[in-house]
Amino acid sequence: MDFLLQAGGQMRGTARVPGDKSISHRSIMLGAIADGVTTVDGFLEGDDALSTLNALRAMGVEIDGPENGRVVIHGVGRDGLKAPVGELYVGNSGTSMRLLAGLLAGQKFDVTMTGDVSLSKRPMERVAKPLREMGAVVETAEGGRPPLTLRGGQSLKAIDYVLPMASAQVKSCVLLAGLYADGETSTTEPAPTRDHSERMLRGFGYQVEVDGPVAKLKGGGRLSAIHIDVPADISSAAFFMVAASITPNADLTLEHVGINPTRVGVINILRAMGGDIRVFNEREVGGEPVADIRICHAQLKGINIPEDQVPLAIDEFPVLFVAAACAEGQTVLTGAEELRVKESDRIQVMADGLQAMGISAVPTEDGIVIQGGQITGATVESHHDHRIAMSFAVASLRARDPIRVRGCDNVATSFPNFVSLAAGLGMNIEVQV
Numbered sequence: 241m242d243f244l245l246q247a248g249g250q251m252r253g254t255a256r257v258p259g260d261k262s263i264s265h266r267s268i269m270l271g272a273i274a275d276g277v278t279t280v281d282g283f284l285e286g287d288d289a290l291s292t293l294n295a296l297r298a299m300g301v302e303i304d305g306p307e308n309g310r311v312v313i314h315g316v317g318r319d320g321l322k323a324p325v326g327e328l329y330v331g332n333s334g335t336s337m338r339l340l341a342g343l344l345a346g347q348k349f350d351v352t353m354t355g356d357v358s359l360s361k362r363p364m365e366r367v368a369k370p371l372r373e374m375g376a377v378v379e380t381a382e383g384g385r386p387p388l389t390l391r392g393g394q395s396l397k398a399i400d401y402v403l404p405m406a407s408a409q410v411k412s413c414v415l416l417a418g419l420y421a422d423g424e425t426s427t428t429e430p431a432p433t434r435d436h437s438e439r440m441l442r443g444f445g446y447q448v449e450v451d452g453p454v455a456k457l458k459g460g461g462r463l464s465a466i467h468i469d470v471p472a473d474i475s476s477a478a479f480f481m482v483a484a485s486i487t488p489n490a491d492l493t494l495e496h497v498g499i500n501p502t503r504v505g506v507i508n509i510l511r512a513m514g515g516d517i518r519v520f521n522e523r524e525v526g527g528e529p530v531a532d533i534r535i536c537h538a539q540l541k542g543i544n545i546p547e548d549q550v551p552l553a554i555d556e557f558p559v560l561f562v563a564a565a566c567a568e569g570q571t572v573l574t575g576a577e578e579l580r581v582k583e584s585d586r587i588q589v590m591a592d593g594l595q596a597m598g599i600s601a602v603p604t605e606d607g608i609v610i611q612g613g614q615i616t617g618a619t620v621e622s623h624h625d626h627r628i629a630m631s632f633a634v635a636s637l638r639a640r641d642p643i644r645v646r647g648c649d650n651v652a653t654s655f656p657n658f659v660s661l662a663a664g665l666g667m668n669i670e671v672q673v
């Protein structure tokens with residue numbers, strides 16, 4: 241499926257983007273091993289979160305829905321998961337594979353997880369290593385890639401794990417394994433990463449101590465079912481924050497967006513570039529901060545992106561590169577080598593696409609240098625990466641000629657209604673099968 245975009249368009253109105261992907265994954269995993277019935281509202285009905293849901297169903301957890309964002313999870317308790325029949329296929333979802341590895345490392349049964357072509361190329365050694373240190377038996381294919389197999393019946397011991405990279409997936413994996421380990425497990429991260437696991441575990445009544453970069457929990461406790469209200473995903477909102485920032489006359493309000501401090505890099509970076517972004521109606525919903533956000537058009541300027549913002553905006557860089565392409569002057573990103581191991585090599589793939597659109601975009605080992613300019617028309621490849629597809633679609637708002645983005649089926653990974661929502665706000669987007 242391709243996106244075909246006419247050049248120009250508007251960005252006006254009010255919208256609520258779908259539920260947060262990271263929080264949706266975690267709601268299913270923790271709800272599944274809790275005692276009692278967990279209800280979730282605002283669940284992301286995207287393929288990635290559904291991969292996690294289907295995996296837990298395959299391990300004997302009764303789950304109703306999703307229906308209009310509502311999911312009901314009949315928790316089986318910490319030791320109630322059952323061996324799945326066959327392999328667990330988690331599609332495109334790195335979060336499913338890495339977090340489930342932690343949750344399943346201490347179970348009594350064997351599990352093998354597989355993924356699609358993109359996930360099958362992504363590094364799993366980063367979770368296999370700490371799990372092995374805890375006593376798990378973890379097998380990966382050559383080069384530490386999926387499939388990933390966990391041998392059941394191991395007793396796990398707590399570790400103090402210093403993360404070699406800023407990764408919430410690795411941190412969460414170790415903490416989830418720590419639930420089943422003997423003693424107190426701690427993680428130390430090199431820079432702040434999303435803390436949804438720590439917040440949600442606490443919501444389920446599990447004690448997690450956080451002291452700066454260190455998160456700690458003791459194994460052996462139990463989780464009690466709760467109600468979870470999932471905020472709109474700031475990573476999905478980001479496409480429209482950039483869209484409105486670059487589109488003349490834009491005035492857009494995005495409702496109920498999660499503004500967890502570990503996720504707001506996109507707001508900080510756009511503001512540093514001169515973006516007109518107002519955050520209001522700040523409130524807390526189920527342990528996560530939420531707000532409405534109004535974005536108006538502004539002339540952006542190029543900046544050197546501060547490296548401390550990188551983990552706080554890690555999934556938003558593809559669309560931030562489009563903002564940089566529309567800015568006056570040069571934008572420089574460094575310290576972002578993690579972008580090369582996402583659903584695609586997001587540095588190379590964005591550089592290729594922006595160059596095809598007439599923009600000077602020079603990849604570096606750990607980032608990119610982008611010179612603002614006139615976006616031309618082009619046919620570009622998404623490389624089946626949802627965030628790349630949506631980012632190139634946003635670029636059409638400032639293009640001179642039509643843009644075709646090839647291979648866009650994967651937007652359903654994180655943002656199933658992207659096309660209708662974007663069209664409703666004024667983007668000239670249509671789908672070609």
Ligand SMILES: O=C(O)C1=C[C@@H](OP(=O)(O)O)[C@@H](O)[C@H](O)C1
Pocket residue numbers: 261262263335406407408409410412434554555578
């Ligand atoms: O924990 C999570 O839910 C996620 C963490 C990030 O990955 P890393 O941990 O690899 O940085 C992010 O890119 C991913 O989309 C979701």
Ligand SMILES: C=C(OP(=O)(O)O)C(=O)O
Pocket residue numbers: 288332333334335336555582583627654
């Ligand atoms: C990197 C992403 O997700 P995951 O690692 O779960 O595949 C993403 O959604 O941008």
